[in-house]
């Protein structure tokens with residue numbers, strides 16, 4: 787008898803098993819799922835890497851939490867405008883803030899980027915030192 791189905795992993799034809807069976811063997815099924823898992827893992831790693839780099843660049847450019855910079859300057863630093871974590875609604879009349887974790891920005895049509903983020907500049911004493919000072 788001729789095979790009536792084709793294994794989606796190796797392409798071999800097969801006849802045995804349930805009508806909805808997709809693989810010729812357990813080996814092909816496992817290989818298929820392992821490859822899909824690895825592909826997804828690599829994709830997530832790449833996206834996470836891009837987001838981490840974008841966040842790092844935003845923190846470096848905008849330590850005070852509010853500034854504006856030319857779009858080209860960010861691209862030169864390696865910023866990738868295609869990757870954000872979310873859009874934040876700030877106000878009714880404002881466009882959504884494009885965010886990378888706690889750092890956000892608006893794109894200006896004239897090539898400026900208005901940065902809005904959490905202040906990351908280290909100013910004064912660290913919190914632990916300040917608390918210790920209060921106790922003494």
Ligand SMILES: [Zn+2]
Pocket residue numbers: 793794795796797798809810811814
């Ligand atoms: Zn197979």
